[in-house]
Amino acid sequence: MKNDIHPKYYPEAKIICACGNIITTGSTKPEMRVEVCSSCHPFYTGKKRLIDSAGQLDRFKKRFDKTTRIKAGVAKKQAAKEKKRKTKLVITKKVSKKKTAKKIASKKK
Numbered sequence: 001m002k003n004d005i006h007p008k009y010y011p012e013a014k015i016i017c018a019c020g021n022i023i024t025t026g027s028t029k030p031e032m033r034v035e036v037c038s039s040c041h042p043f044y045t046g047k048k049r050l051i052d053s054a055g056q057l058d059r060f061k062k063r064f065d066k067t068t069r070i071k072a073g074v075a076k077k078q079a080a081k082e083k084k085r086k087t088k089l090v091i092t093k094k095v096s097k098k099k100t101a102k103k104i105a106s107k108k109k
Helices: 054-091 097-108
Strands: 010-017 022-027 031-034
Touching: none
Parallel strands: 010 031
Antiparallel strands: 010 022
């Protein structure tokens, strides 16, 4: 193995949980802080403690609201475009003066 390319190894590294539990293990970092460990996680303890999952839910709701606003805006633009297209169709159905003159002349006969 090459010398001086590997990170320093700490055989007595500490993992400190938010609940106060300290776990000693080996790592390349001397100290790590975590929010949930095996002694306070609801899966391992059987207790239903509120964990910060609201962040994910809030992000989902924010994304969902954004997409509904975008879809509503697109639908509104399409309705306005459709309305504008219908009014253009009415305007473009004008008949030339020669054709109207022929129709009037044929009706008089």
